[in-house]
Amino acid sequence: MKFIQKGVEPSNLSAWKIKQGDKIPTWKSFRRTVVKDQLLEILLQEQGYICCYCGVAIDKGSCHIEHFKPQGTDETARFDYFNLMVSCQGEDETQPKIPVHCGHKKDNWYDENLLVSPLRENCTEFFRYSAAGEILPTQEVSKKLAAETTIENLALNIPKLQRMRQAAIDAELELLADDDFNEDEIRNIIKDYLELDDDGRYKPFCATIIYFLENFYL
Ligand SMILES: [Zn+2]
Numbered sequence: 001m002k003f004i005q006k007g008v009e010p011s012n013l014s015a016w017k018i019k020q021g022d023k024i025p026t027w028k029s030f031r032r033t034v035v036k037d038q039l040l041e042i043l044l045q046e047q048g049y050i051c052c053y054c055g056v057a058i059d060k061g062s063c064h065i066e067h068f069k070p071q072g073t074d075e076t077a078r079f080d081y082f083n084l085m086v087s088c089q090g091e092d093e094t095q096p097k098i099p100v101h102c103g104h105k106k107d108n109w110y111d112e113n114l115l116v117s118p119l120r121e122n123c124t125e126f127f128r129y130s131a132a133g134e135i136l137p138t139q140e141v142s143k144k145l146a147a148e149t150t151i152e153n154l155a156l157n158i159p160k161l162q163r164m165r166q167a168a169i170d171a172e173l174e175l176l177a178d179d180d181f182n183e184d185e186i187r188n189i190i191k192d193y194l195e196l197d198d199d200g201r202y203k204p205f206c207a208t209i210i211y212f213l214e215n216f217y218l
Contacts, residue, residue: 009081048202051088101155133166
């Protein structure tokens with residue numbers, strides 16, 4: 001999980017909300033609007049085109065707008081920009097998504113204390129990773145239960161995601177094996193993973209790779 005720095009609410013979303021008056025429209029009616037398309041693009045840019053939970057690469061068509069606090073539980077959360085992110089797996093829920101993880105797996109589950117938010121600046125501190133691509137809870141007592149519960153309820157440790165993370169780790173290890181990198185060079189590699197590339201994208205699973213480099217190469 002990577003920290004998401006939210007920007008300001010897009011002006012066209014604000015204008016659209018004002019136009020609706022006191023009534024909170026359904027998400028279904030919003031889904032067909034141009035404002036929704038523009039919002040999706042802005043959220044993708046904000047996240048550097050990676051899933052808010054697992055970090056896999058996403059694009060229009062392979063993701064959906066995710067309500068961190070489910071809109072079913074709290075109607076006012078439906079169009080709250082600071083509650084909206086982009087999760088992997090598409091919008092079309094008529095097709096079974098197997099295996100389901102991240103936003104679709106989370107569904108209407110929400111627990112203020114046990115769901116780790118990507119909007120928390122220290123969200124990366126909740127998780128560890130193994131060389132086999134597993135995501136593990138931190139051993140830090142105050143964060144462990146939330147980490148465990150989030151991993152479980154979002155199915156972040158399923159074999160599919162483990163394999164993808166392992167492939168990302170292996171690719172980085174292969175690059176590191178080519179040379180003898182000193183500490184400054186490793187720090188520069190980490191910096192690269194922390195920054196958007198020229199296309200405005202983060203590298204998939206960058207939080208996992210950064211964890212690896214910081215814990216095993218520094
Ligand atoms: Zn995901």
